Amino acid sequence: MLSKKTKYGLKALTYLARQEGDKPVQISEISEHENISRKFLESILLTLRKNGFLGSKKGKTGGYYLLKDPKDIKMVAVMRILEGPIAMVPCVSLNFYEKCDDCPDENTCSVNKLMLEVRDSTLNIFNNKSLADLI
Amino acid sequence: MLSKKTKYGLKALTYLARQEGDKPVQISEISEHENISRKFLESILLTLRKNGFLGSKKGKTGGYYLLKDPKDIKMVAVMRILEGPIAMVPCVSLNFYEKCDDCPDENTCSVNKLMLEVRDSTLNIFNNKSLADLI
DNA sequence: TTAAATCCTATTTATTGGGTAGGAAAATCT
DNA sequence: AGATTTTCCTACCCAATAAATAGGATTTAA
Missing domain, CATH: 1.10.10.10 (Winged helix-like DNA-binding domain superfamily/Winged helix DNA-binding domain)
Incomplete structure (x- = not known):
């Protein structure tokens, strides 16, 4: 949420x-x-x-x-400041990475791979949207 | 998260x-x-x-x-039961829709449109992934 | 000098996530 | 039949976080 x-x-x-x-x-x-x-x-x-x-x-x-032109204010930057990590789990976060205490191995973790995919698709949107696009 | x-x-x-x-x-x-x-x-x-x-x-x-074959257990169904809405805001949720108290008009709300796009891309992943894909 | 704005730190309140407690009900094994 | 081992169920607790508030310090224009 x-x-x-x-x-x-x-x-x-x-x-x-x-x-x-x-x-x-x-x-x-x-x-x-x-x-x-x-x-x-x-x-x-x-x-x-x-x-x-x-x-x-x-x-x-x-x-x-x-301070900047709306088209130069990327959504990904705003989201990271206000909401924090884009990823749904810390272990796939680029800017807020953290290892999970359960999970012995990220490479074989099914949740990890699924959430990586979600992160990428969300990131793709936020990377390519600027404040100008919101108006 | x-x-x-x-x-x-x-x-x-x-x-x-x-x-x-x-x-x-x-x-x-x-x-x-x-x-x-x-x-x-x-x-x-x-x-x-x-x-x-x-x-x-x-x-x-x-x-x-x-109860079912792993390939017949869609991620989207599991996520909705365990996590709740796929969408990041209730006003773009398909299964858990709720109007926002602030926001007088969803059609002109910038946040709404942005989050709609995020929902769609996430939904697209969860719709096309089954438990079998996690193994 | 006054009024009206941001600035800043701390505090309060509400909600939710994560986890527990304890016993009832059912099934198996001897 | 009785003991044991499991799931079933309801209720509860605690800590962390989100959301909002309080109140005064600082700055600026008129």
Whole structure:
């Protein structure tokens, strides 16, 4: 299941991508338009900023704005920051690899091979989709 | 993330599929070979039985066995029973559909469309994989 | 100087995953 | 028949995580 954090983050990003010009958009504007708890959204935008997707301006007339062109914001990057691993099991994750405590041998593990296939097909989508494609 | 329930269930199924003949296999044998908590596995096998994947025999010499040929046990069916929805959001789920409380219109929702694509590609894999393919 | 915005850390609350407990019911073996 | 060994079933617990909230510090424009 996609976490609400990721879902809200994606919605906020598309909201920003739809803006004309690069005037900062306030949290509350986004939260109202997209029906997201203001405080929760605040923390999400904060992590998106800390990870280089958003810029911000403080004080009156402050807000958030995209740092890159929507077509240069790959879904795979956003997903990894907000949701974490793309893979369904850590043992087939590229960026969050972890060995399973059960499973003595990954090479002969049936679950491993199945989930590898799922990962590849999902990755294929996220690699080839940018924020621009979401609008 | 794939739940351990699903992971263990898949491992148990492949273990059973690898058996010669259809003699019942006891829970404890599977749990030892696959490093799964005995009690937890018990509850998993129970749901697999209640959903028509496994048969069981009680008492001494009892245990579990596959009811169908491994090639007739589709991954998509197993996944839906053990893991639940294939889709990452309820609003694109075929079997577990639910409307999102935020989102006023699914047809114009960017997340919806993206996750629909992911669902389709994952579904495509699970539809075309059977237990036999896991061995 | 005031108001309005982001920034930041910590805390709370709710949900779920993972696992246990304990006994009832059934089947086998002696 | 009785002992033993298995599955069956319901209920419960615990820890981790997700979701959301609190509250003040900092910055900026008017």
